[in-house]
Amino acid sequence: MLDLNFLRDNLDAVLLNVKNRYMTADPQEALRLADERSRLLQTLEARRAARNENAGKMKGKLEPDLRTSLIEEGRQLKEAIATVEEELVQVEASFKKAMMALPNMAHPDAPVGKLEGDNLEIKRVGIPTTFDFAPLDHVQLGEKLDIIDFDAGTKVSGTKFYFLKNEGVFLELGLVRYALDLLTKKGFTPLITPDIAKEEILAGIGFNPRGEESNIYPLEGTGTCLVGTAEITLGGYYSEEILDLSQGPIKMAGVSHCFRREAGAHGQFSKGLYRVHQFTKVEMFVYCRPEESNALHEELRGIEEELFTSLQIPFRVVDTCTGDLGAPAYRKYDLEAWMPGRGEGGDWGEITSTSNCTDFQARRLGIRYKDDAGRNRPVHMLNGTAVAVSRAIVAILENFQQKDGSVRLPPALVPYCGFEVIKPRK
Numbered sequence: 137m138l139d140l141n142f143l144r145d146n147l148d149a150v151l152l153n154v155k156n157r158y159m160t161a162d163p164q165e166a167l168r169l170a171d172e173r174s175r176l177l178q179t180l181e182a183r184r185a186a187r188n189e190n191a192g193k194m195k196g197k198l199e200p201d202l203r204t205s206l207i208e209e210g211r212q213l214k215e216a217i218a219t220v221e222e223e224l225v226q227v228e229a230s231f232k233k234a235m236m237a238l239p240n241m242a243h244p245d246a247p248v249g250k251l252e253g254d255n256l257e258i259k260r261v262g263i264p265t266t267f268d269f270a271p272l273d274h275v276q277l278g279e280k281l282d283i284i285d286f287d288a289g290t291k292v293s294g295t296k297f298y299f300l301k302n303e304g305v306f307l308e309l310g311l312v313r314y315a316l317d318l319l320t321k322k323g324f325t326p327l328i329t330p331d332i333a334k335e336e337i338l339a340g341i342g343f344n345p346r347g348e349e350s351n352i353y354p355l356e357g358t359g360t361c362l363v364g365t366a367e368i369t370l371g372g373y374y375s376e377e378i379l380d381l382s383q384g385p386i387k388m389a390g391v392s393h394c395f396r397r398e399a400g401a402h403g404q405f406s407k408g409l410y411r412v413h414q415f416t417k418v419e420m421f422v423y424c425r426p427e428e429s430n431a432l433h434e435e436l437r438g439i440e441e442e443l444f445t446s447l448q449i450p451f452r453v454v455d456t457c458t459g460d461l462g463a464p465a466y467r468k469y470d471l472e473a474w475m476p477g478r479g480e481g482g483d484w485g486e487i488t489s490t491s492n493c494t495d496f497q498a499r500r501l502g503i504r505y506k507d508d509a510g511r512n513r514p515v516h517m518l519n520g521t522a523v524a525v526s527r528a529i530v531a532i533l534e535n536f537q538q539k540d541g542s543v544r545l546p547p548a549l550v551p552y553c554g555f556e557v558i559k560p561r562k
Contacts (some may be wrong), residue, residue, distance in 0.1 A: 137499040138238050140170055153241050156248050156458040161237040169231035176224045183220060187213040236339065240496035242458045243467035249457030255470065256457070261441060262450030264474040264482060265535045272541075273477025274533040275408040278304070280541050281533075282561035284409070296398060296413045303558045307532070307545075308416060308525045310552035312391060315418040315522040318443055324389040324420065329369035331393050332360050337372035340501040342464035342493075353395050366390035367519040370421035376502040379515060385424035385432060389522065392417060408530065410475075410485060415526035422518040425505065426495065429516035433492040436520035437469045440488045443522060447546040449531045450474040452484060465491035473531040487527045490520030 143150055143163060150163045190210045194203070247256040278284030283304030289297035300308055316326050335345040335354070338361055344350045345361045353362040363369055370390045379386065394417050398406075409415075420439065422432050437453070444451050456468040468491040472484035495514035498504070504512040537543050541560040550556050 137235055137496060138240070139495075139499065140235070143167060143238070149241070150238065153458075154239065156242065157239050157461065157463075158250050158459045159237075159239055159463070161239065162234060163238060166231065166234035166238060169227060169234055173224070173227050173231050176220055176227060180217065180220045180224060183213055183217050187217060236500070239461075239463040240466050240494060242461060242465075243492075245455070246461065246467055247455055247457045250459035251457075252460055254457040255454040255460060257452050257454050258469075259453040260450075261445055261452070262448070262474070264450050265476055267476070267537075267539075269539045271476045271482075271534065271537060273408070274475075274530045276477075277533045277537055277541075277543060278408070280560045280562050281543065281558050283307070283558060286408070294413070296411070298409065298412065302561075303553070303555060304529070306553045306555070307529060307549075307558075310549050311523050311525050311528050312416060312418055314549060314552050315443060316389060316391070318439070318446075319389040319418070319420065319522060322387075322439065324387040327370070327388055327390045329363075329366045329390045329392045331363055331395070333363050333368050333372060335359050335361060337375065337501070338363075338368055340375065341368050341371045341497055342462065342500075343368060351396050351398065353397060362395035363392060364396045365394050365417060365519075366392035366419035367421060370419060371497055371517060371519070372501065374423065374501075374503050377504075378512060379423055379503065379505045381423070381425055381505045381515070385422050385428060388421045390419045390421060392419070394524075409526040410530055412526055415524060417524045418522040420490070420518075420520040420522050423503070423505075423515045424518070425507075426513070426516050429492050429494060429518060432518055433467065433469075433490065436490040436518060437471075439522065440471050440490060440520060444471060444473065444487065444531075446548045447528075447532070448548075449487075449535055449546070451487065456489070462491070464493040464496050466494045466496070467492050473527070473535075475530060475534050476537075477530075477534040485527065485530070487524060487531060488521035491518065493517050493519070 144167065147163060154161050154163065190206055190213060194206050247254060283300065283302050285299040285301060288299050320326055338345045338352065343352055345352050345354055352364055355361060369392065370388050394415050396413060398411050398413060420436055424432055451471050451473045454470045454472060456470055461468050468489055470486050471488040473487045474482060475485045476482040478485055494516050497517045498514040503515050505515050507513050533543050543558045545553055545556055
């Protein structure tokens with residue numbers, strides 16, 4: 137949520153930001169409702185003061201006519217106060233809705249654009265993998281190796297669900313432990329988070345828990361949802377609290393299942409494990425002082441780069457355009473791995489992202505810290521994917537496949553999985 141004073145002082149910039157993000161939020165309506173709320177509060181205060189004054193006059197011995205007149209005046213004030221209170225409740229709700237619809241401001245260097253194709257490539261690591269044979273995609277490899285069963289997943293749970301089996305199980309567990317070991321060495325506290333969160337926490341983080349465009353599974357009648365990422369649960373961990381940041385930023389590494397409806401996500405680039413309804417992820421999350429967040433954002437990106445460089449997977453880094461940022465993010469970087477099985481000759485596919493959400497989520501969730509002057513200020517909050525297991529498996533299978541149909545593991549993963557090669561069973 138934007139600060140109301142910032143909105144008043146920077147209306148033109150906020151309007152441009154909404155336009156550049158291709159959103160339909162209305163900053164001017166938010167300001168109109170803020171003014172209307174102020175007017176109603178002043179009116180309510182004046183009428184309550186008049187009621188108190190009226191009650192004071194009723195004390196003591198009064199002439200009958202005067203008492204009758206004061207009683208009638210008191211009745212009218214009571215009704216007037218109730219009317220204003222009811223109107224204020226409605227205006228408060230509309231004002232909050234208008235403010236919650238406003239996106240965070242975008243970083244001045246974020247490329248302006250609407251679609252994924254407008255993202256700006258800023259770095260490449262490694263060379264796209266080539267083969268002296270016709271490579272298979274991960275769906276074909278998973279079937280031949282007998283480590284992924286999409287048919288059983290569809291039969292039991294529906295489309296875009298799957299079973300991991302045999303070496304696929306240890307590959308997932310190995311990736312999770314590998315990421316956690318890297319993060320704990322860098323000062324992150326490991327957590328396994330709940331897979332369910334309250335709707336108000338989702339809304340505070342910036343996710344829409346309901347509606348046609350929601351990517352979230354709501355649990356009807358409970359006021360809760362399945363989480364789409366541990367960003368939600370880690371971000372809600374300190375809701376309505378004042379943090380002690382005197383010893384530095386708070387860094388957390390959360391393991392969770394992630395549930396996403398992925399409504400309308402079709403096409404060849406969405407097949408198999410790339411876009412599914414359930415997967416496991418290790419998420420990085422940071423709470424910090426405002427002056428630290430830009431440097432910490434680069435640090436999170438560096439950790440993502442280090443992890444996938446160590447797995448010997450070619451990737452590129454893109455600076456995400458304004459229309460693809462999502463409402464909470466001030467700036468976001470994506471890592472896109474080379475996936476030889478995409479399209480005719482391979483293509484890039486997103487494997488991680490990291491966002492600096494500044495104080496946008498903290499204002500909505502009431503998370504603050506005491507600055508050096510002892511004032512309570514909103515913290516800055518950042519998140520980043522260490523490893524989204526399903527997409528990491530896509531990248532590993534497709535880049536490390538061999539001519540005989542087997543897949544060798546990146547050397548760094550071998551101690552975590554207990555084997556070097558996955559051999560075909562079919």
